Amino acid sequence: MIAASDEIGRRFAEIHPAFDPQAALVEANRCLYCFDAPCTAACPTHIDVPRFIKKIATANLRGSAVTILESNILGSSCSRVCPVDVLCEGACVLHRYNKQPIEIGRLQRHAMDYFYRSGRRLPFTPAPDRAAKVACIGAGPASLACAVELRKRGYGVTIFESRPLAGGLNTYGVAEYKLRPADSLREVELVKSLGVEFRFGVNVGGDVSLDDLERDYAAIFIAIGLGPPTPMKLPGEELEGVVDALRFIADYKTAQTIPVGRKVAVIGGGNTAIDAANAARRLGAGEVYMIYRRSEREMPAFLFEYEHSKLEGVQFRLQTQPVAIRSAASDARRVGALECVRMELGEPDRSGRRKPEPAPGSNFTIECDMVIPATGQSRFLDFLSKCRGVEVKDGCVVTDPATGRTANSRYYAAGDCVNGGREVVDAVAEGKRAGLGIVSWLCGAGW
Amino acid sequence: MADLTTNFAGGIRCPNPFWLASGPPANCGEQVLRAFDAGWGGAVWKTLGDPIVNVSSRYSSVDWNRQRMMGLNNIELITDRPLDVNLREISEVKKRFPKHAVIASLMVESKREAWHQIVRQAEDAGSDGLELNFGCPHGMSERGMGSAVGQVPEYAELITSWVKEVARTPVLVKLTPNISDIRMVARAAKRGGADGLSAINTINSITGIDLDTLTPRPDVGGKSSHGGYCGPAVKPIALHMVQQIAGDEQSRLPISGIGGISGWQDAAEFILLGAGTVQVCTAAMHYGFRIVEDMIDGLSNWMNAKGFRAIDDFCGVSLPRVVEWKNLDLNYKIIARIHPEKCIGCELCYTACWDGAHQCIHLDRATAGNVHGRRTPAQVEAESARRIASTPIAKLDGANGDGGPYATPLARIPRVDEDECVGCNLCALVCPVDGCITMDRVDTGRPFESWEQRSAALAKGGQC
Numbered sequence A: 001m002i003a004a005s006d007e008i009g010r011r012f013a014e015i016h017p018a019f020d021p022q023a024a025l026v027e028a029n030r031c032l033y034c035f036d037a038p039c040t041a042a043c044p045t046h047i048d049v050p051r052f053i054k055k056i057a058t059a060n061l062r063g064s065a066v067t068i069l070e071s072n073i074l075g076s077s078c079s080r081v082c083p084v085d086v087l088c089e090g091a092c093v094l095h096r097y098n099k100q101p102i103e104i105g106r107l108q109r110h111a112m113d114y115f116y117r118s119g120r121r122l123p124f125t126p127a128p129d130r131a132a133k134v135a136c137i138g139a140g141p142a143s144l145a146c147a148v149e150l151r152k153r154g155y156g157v158t159i160f161e162s163r164p165l166a167g168g169l170n171t172y173g174v175a176e177y178k179l180r181p182a183d184s185l186r187e188v189e190l191v192k193s194l195g196v197e198f199r200f201g202v203n204v205g206g207d208v209s210l211d212d213l214e215r216d217y218a219a220i221f222i223a224i225g226l227g228p229p230t231p232m233k234l235p236g237e238e239l240e241g242v243v244d245a246l247r248f249i250a251d252y253k254t255a256q257t258i259p260v261g262r263k264v265a266v267i268g269g270g271n272t273a274i275d276a277a278n279a280a281r282r283l284g285a286g287e288v289y290m291i292y293r294r295s296e297r298e299m300p301a302f303l304f305e306y307e308h309s310k311l312e313g314v315q316f317r318l319q320t321q322p323v324a325i326r327s328a329a330s331d332a333r334r335v336g337a338l339e340c341v342r343m344e345l346g347e348p349d350r351s352g353r354r355k356p357e358p359a360p361g362s363n364f365t366i367e368c369d370m371v372i373p374a375t376g377q378s379r380f381l382d383f384l385s386k387c388r389g390v391e392v393k394d395g396c397v398v399t400d401p402a403t404g405r406t407a408n409s410r411y412y413a414a415g416d417c418v419n420g421g422r423e424v425v426d427a428v429a430e431g432k433r434a435g436l437g438i439v440s441w442l443c444g445a446g447w
Numbered sequence B: 001m002a003d004l005t006t007n008f009a010g011g012i013r014c015p016n017p018f019w020l021a022s023g024p025p026a027n028c029g030e031q032v033l034r035a036f037d038a039g040w041g042g043a044v045w046k047t048l049g050d051p052i053v054n055v056s057s058r059y060s061s062v063d064w065n066r067q068r069m070m071g072l073n074n075i076e077l078i079t080d081r082p083l084d085v086n087l088r089e090i091s092e093v094k095k096r097f098p099k100h101a102v103i104a105s106l107m108v109e110s111k112r113e114a115w116h117q118i119v120r121q122a123e124d125a126g127s128d129g130l131e132l133n134f135g136c137p138h139g140m141s142e143r144g145m146g147s148a149v150g151q152v153p154e155y156a157e158l159i160t161s162w163v164k165e166v167a168r169t170p171v172l173v174k175l176t177p178n179i180s181d182i183r184m185v186a187r188a189a190k191r192g193g194a195d196g197l198s199a200i201n202t203i204n205s206i207t208g209i210d211l212d213t214l215t216p217r218p219d220v221g222g223k224s225s226h227g228g229y230c231g232p233a234v235k236p237i238a239l240h241m242v243q244q245i246a247g248d249e250q251s252r253l254p255i256s257g258i259g260g261i262s263g264w265q266d267a268a269e270f271i272l273l274g275a276g277t278v279q280v281c282t283a284a285m286h287y288g289f290r291i292v293e294d295m296i297d298g299l300s301n302w303m304n305a306k307g308f309r310a311i312d313d314f315c316g317v318s319l320p321r322v323v324e325w326k327n328l329d330l331n332y333k334i335i336a337r338i339h340p341e342k343c344i345g346c347e348l349c350y351t352a353c354w355d356g357a358h359q360c361i362h363l364d365r366a367t368a369g370n371v372h373g374r375r376t377p378a379q380v381e382a383e384s385a386r387r388i389a390s391t392p393i394a395k396l397d398g399a400n401g402d403g404g405p406y407a408t409p410l411a412r413i414p415r416v417d418e419d420e421c422v423g424c425n426l427c428a429l430v431c432p433v434d435g436c437i438t439m440d441r442v443d444t445g446r447p448f449e450s451w452e453q454r455s456a457a458l459a460k461g462g463q464c
Helices: A005-011 A021-030 A038-042 A049-057 A061-071 A075-081 A104-117 A141-152 A181-192 A210-216 A245-253 A271-282 A303-311 A381-386 A424-444 B029-038 B083-096 B112-125 B153-166 B182-191 B232-246 B264-272 B282-287 B289-306 B348-356 B377-386 B426-430 B451-459
Strands: A133-137 A156-161 A197-200 A219-222 A263-267 A287-292 A315-318 A320-327 A335-348 A354-358 A364-367 A370-373 A411-413 B006-008 B012-014 B018-020 B042-048 B059-064 B067-074 B101-106 B129-133 B171-174 B196-199 B203-205 B227-230 B255-258 B275-280 B333-338 B437-442
Touching (some): A049 A061, A075 A104, A075 A181, A141 A156, A245 A271, A271 A287, A287 A320, B029 B289, B083 B101, B153 B171, B171 B182, B182 B196, B232 B255, B264 B275, B275 B282, B275 B289, B348 B377, B348 B426, B426 B437
Parallel strands (some): A287 A315, B018 B275, B101 B129
Antiparallel strands (some): A335 A354, A335 A364, B006 B012, B067 B227, B333 B437
16 A cells, blocks of 8 residues: 555656656757658647757757647647657657667657746737637646637637546556656646636536537537546446446545555556556565466557557566456455456457457456456447537547547547547647637637 | 888888878977887978967867868967987987888078078988978968978079088978979979979968857867867878879979878878878877877788789879869760669769759659659659658557668668769769769760860861
8 A cells, every 4th residue: 555645656656757868968969850840740730849859959958848748738748758669669760760769758858848847938928818718628638738729819729527637648647657647737737828817626517508508619629538448248247346447546636545455456457557566566566467368469558558568577477368267265245356367369350460269168267356357448429419419439539630629519539438548639739720620610710 | 911111212221101290299209209110201390490489279170070180270380399409319219210200390581591401400400301491381380481482483483492402311302282283393303403292281271250258169268379280180181182292293293292191091192193192180189199000001901902012103193183184084974873782772872963963863762753743852852741650559550560671761871863863973972872873884985085185176177
């Protein structure tokens, strides 16, 4: 059991620590300054990477930070949480030169740390206030990015959030060794400083109806993310000691007292499962198993996350499917073991991955006192069904990718509820495009 | 095996052509002894004369992309040590290293007796040669010495002749580059009887200004003064001046090449343009005497590979290849070729050609060389800005993205329009990958024709 945020800080030391200024200069000078750079193209928010790196090299850190913020208002958190291996750094031409891509993420963080350290002066101020207001539902990255585009042009923005803090998964869901809540919240403050109104603890559809919003706001922006965890439908799921991955992560990040098991089984093969497994290790679990039904080739987690997790001491139980959670012999209300079955991989299924089939008679149990399911999130289908005229397909809101506009011209949407669950930077990019889409629609409508 | 032993300017013998230039690394006997231990073939002692008082600070430099001391500037004067101490140490060094060259750099006021006296003292101490410092561009020149002499051919000739009246060892005149045509003073030195020339001395410079204090560097109590610039940055200027004097009949004397020599390649280049020995200062100040090891080793290996047995075998070999522009072949043509298999897709050649050259590199491989739709750099950037990118997620995108690194996409490999390429070299110069862009000869089918020939033909009313 762990309490106190400083203990969390100690156990979750940063995985990619800041550059010291000398190292940043050396790294910045390695950048070739590509034209029409692939790193910029790979970044969903199209940050002009060579430009901001060149500015670090010329000791123009303010200019560097402003370059980043002009494309991505969450440039600080993105510098820490982005899977840069598959984005900017993955696209770096130096892979083909000397196999050592520029550490773009850490350079971006270097510039953004300077920005926050030096007084957080934004390069732009809101235009004179206009009459029209926009309601943003959800205070995650998509809404923050959308709100900035609207405020820059003078439109009013109210962000409705059911939780007590803004920032979405940046605040509640990112592994602590990548991003701390305080670093997420300082970005929220930056957005707030542009005159964005936040209403916390408000459930749209409950506390406030969509009719109210339609009456009071010219446009409505849906950025509600994904819903509660998908139930695994396993016997014993209700036992004490079964904690959903996102709740587990949110709880330790907000420094609540976390009981972590001695032996923990995490179910799933995605990035969230990895975050939860690593966290369990760092919080003190002696044995952490990741239970995934396919092989490592099919594992949805990024390769670098998988490799990192092995270094954290997580043990992978691949081609293994849980069939039941068993209670402890000493306490029938508590988790005691996970019963699993071995899986064999058959022909490729609809997703193109080989279909796992249980091997008959291969059941075995893994002794554990905590089970953390991380098998995906459901969709807020009920809520979306109340958004009149908004088309939903496979649980995701259908939008025009360039403008974020839904089938209902007053509704826009972005982030996980549209893309099915990608990265923070994707939510920012979509939120930004939607913000501009709303601006263009409001202008066209004479607002 | 390559033989590096050198006999320079009629009698200065040394085991190799690498000398420490007159400057801080050759300030005292202890340093020169260690330098000879490290392998240096000779040393030009820090200039002897009436001891002076130096200021603090004394040096400033120009860095380039975090590489330190691409150029070094100094406002240090000649030796600040008593003459008798320097002379005694010269004798000691010569006793310990009789086969190494010790050259005394000299600078005294412009009086015949003063020059006679210092020449005798230096030679009595055992110097193998003398180098007349007519080049120091700062401080001493305000007192009528150094470059104040080197900038006036008559003075340089006169003082050289005074020295030659008494000198028993070879006399080298060190030339200042701070003059419109270095050949004027080189010729004067030759007329005065000099046995050799050292070129170049440092170049007048202000290296920069501290943007916090607004004081130029080096800062001496809030003020600065112009200094002498040296180091790798000045090598091309020095090479040109060595070529100028080596290629000039009226200046022709043995040359000790100086200016930004940092390695064996630099040394080979100076020798190819006519230098018989080379002098090094900044590189030794930067990395220490140990750098001479690779200078000797690298030069020997290169000579062996090229079949040169001695320095004389390649001294001045490249000189005939420097001609006046009017004698270059107007019908020689090369064009850039990009080797796609080596291209990493940085597109630096593209932007360089569009903004800095002749707009003949295009990004149209993926669009089958659509010559009518050539995109400007702004169009290329705008298209990228409009493109929607998202993080590849295996679960959503089907494929398990391995994150690359991928081969260079065809669309990022530039194409040279060979009809438009003027063969300027710029793309090959900016390309970070060795051998990715080559400049290939194209046969124009036309014979050699220089501008001189062509303009002569035009004057006769012929066809061009």
